[in-house]
Amino acid sequence: MAEGAQNGSFPVDPLHQFEVQRLVTVNVGGLDLSFTNSALWMVISVAAITGFMMLATSSRSLVPGRLQSISEILYEMIANMVRQNVGTEGRAYFPFIFSLFLFILFGNLLGMVPIGFTFTSHLVVTFFMAIVIFITVTIIGFVRHGAGFLRLFFPEGAPLWTAVILVPIELISYLSRPVSLSLRLFANMMAGHLLMKVFAGFTLLMGLAGVVPLAALVGITAYEFLVAVLQAYIFTILTCVYLNDAINLH
Amino acid sequence: MEIEAARMIGAGLATLGMIGAGVGVGNVWSNYFAAIARNPAAKDEIGANIWIGFAVTEAIAIFSLVVALLVLFG
Numbered sequence: 001m002a003e004g005a006q007n008g009s010f011p012v013d014p015l016h017q018f019e020v021q022r023l024v025t026v027n028v029g030g031l032d033l034s035f036t037n038s039a040l041w042m043v044i045s046v047a048a049i050t051g052f053m054m055l056a057t058s059s060r061s062l063v064p065g066r067l068q069s070i071s072e073i074l075y076e077m078i079a080n081m082v083r084q085n086v087g088t089e090g091r092a093y094f095p096f097i098f099s100l101f102l103f104i105l106f107g108n109l110l111g112m113v114p115i116g117f118t119f120t121s122h123l124v125v126t127f128f129m130a131i132v133i134f135i136t137v138t139i140i141g142f143v144r145h146g147a148g149f150l151r152l153f154f155p156e157g158a159p160l161w162t163a164v165i166l167v168p169i170e171l172i173s174y175l176s177r178p179v180s181l182s183l184r185l186f187a188n189m190m191a192g193h194l195l196m197k198v199f200a201g202f203t204l205l206m207g208l209a210g211v212v213p214l215a216a217l218v219g220i221t222a223y224e225f226l227v228a229v230l231q232a233y234i235f236t237i238l239t240c241v242y243l244n245d246a247i248n249l250h
Numbered sequence: 251m252e253i254e255a256a257r258m259i260g261a262g263l264a265t266l267g268m269i270g271a272g273v274g275v276g277n278v279w280s281n282y283f284a285a286i287a288r289n290p291a292a293k294d295e296i297g298a299n300i301w302i303g304f305a306v307t308e309a310i311a312i313f314s315l316v317v318a319l320l321v322l323f324g
Contacts, residue, residue, distance in 0.1 A: 015323065180309065187312035194319070234305040 011204045014197040018121055018190065038119045045106040045119070053102075074102070078236070085240035089247055100129075101236040108189060108228035112221070121189035123182065130182035133239050141246030152249050181238055188231045192224045261322040267314030274307040 024035040056071035064072055078098045082090045090097075104120060111118025119125055141149040153170040154163055199220060202213035282300050286293045 183313060183316070184305070184309040187309070187316045191312055191315050191319075230301060230305050234302060237302060 010201050012197055012201040014194050014201065017117075017193060017197060020122070037117050038122060038125065041110060041117045041119050042107070045103060045110055048110065049102045049106050074098075081237055081240055085237065086244045086247060090240070090243060093243060097236055097240060100133075100239060101232055104129075104185070104235055105229065105232035108232055109225075111189065111193065112225060112228060118189050118193055120185055121193055123186045126182040126186040127178070129235075130178040133181070133242070134178040137239075137242050137246045140243070141249075144247060145249065149246070149249070152245060177242060181235065185231050185235050188227055192220075192227055196220055196224065257322050261318040264314055264318035264321055267317070268311045271307055271311035271314070274310070275304060278303040278307060 020036050020038050022034040022036055023040055026033045026035060053071055056067045059065065059068060061068065075098070078101055079094060082094050082097055086093065107120045108118065110116045111121065138149075141152070145151075153167050153174065155166070155170075158166060196217060199213045199217040203210040203217060206213065278300055282296055285296055
């Protein structure tokens with residue numbers, strides 16, 4: 001049944017692809033600030049985004065060609081998202097939202113390339129992004145509304161006695177936002193790549209009958225491309241929703 | 251009980267959490283179909299938002315998968 005395995009062990013280690021390796025060891029006063037493969041792929045992602053956007057917008061034709069169309073479609077999609085979810089006041093935050101979306105999108109997609117490393121498949125990366133967004137949005141809320149920002153946790157029109165139950169629930173739900181935001185992206189990316197590696201292992205393990213897991217792997221890879229784009233979109237639109245909560249207080 | 255056996259059982263039990271997520275994801279599209287059956291003109295407007303509902307619900311299934319993997323390999 002399982003041909004080709006020497007001692008019955010699985011031919012690939014599914015977790016090895018997530019290992020962070022130091023490329024350039026940098027030690028600053030005891031702090032390990034090495035340039036890792038994760039950092040390398042973040043740099044590649046930013047370089048790819050910059051190169052793509054610069055190339056796509058270099059021909060400023062009124063009727064866009066294919067490459068310029070892609071950048072214009074991306075711009076318009078995110079601009080619509082910001083306008084619909086945050087309103088006209090959200091225009092100031094559009095560059096940040098656009099950069100966030102493209103960073104995560106290119107990060108996810110570059111991880112799908114066979115030799116690529118998915119830097120968004122590490123909880124520390126996604127959690128840091130989510131906590132920065134959370135703290136920024138909270139500060140924006142307090143700057144705009146002062147102490148009135150706390151009205152977010154007590155919906156209007158609710159009877160006063162429900163405040164005892166409602167406010168802690170709303171507070172916990174608010175504090176769980178960075179957790180769910182980061183965990184969703186991290187878990188989708190890690191689970192997807194883990195699944196692909198496991199199916200690749202099955203393909204190697206089963207010899208000629210490995211065509212079956214290979215077919216499943218093709219389907220899973222197609223699904224993972226969808227998930228890569230979708231998760232970047234979801235992260236961005238939820239950021240816009242949280243920003244709207246802070247600016248417009250529901 | 252051996253630790254390996256307990257891990258296997260724990261991981262299997264953790265994946266039961268996906269039942270709810272499966273029902274939820276099915277709900278998203280079943281309501282979408284019912285809505286466009288009643289009002290075909292709303293197809294594009296609702297169609298843009300079902301992906302958000304799908305991703306947020308699927309996240310719960312992924313959380314359960316993460317717990318299963320943590321139990322199995324952690």
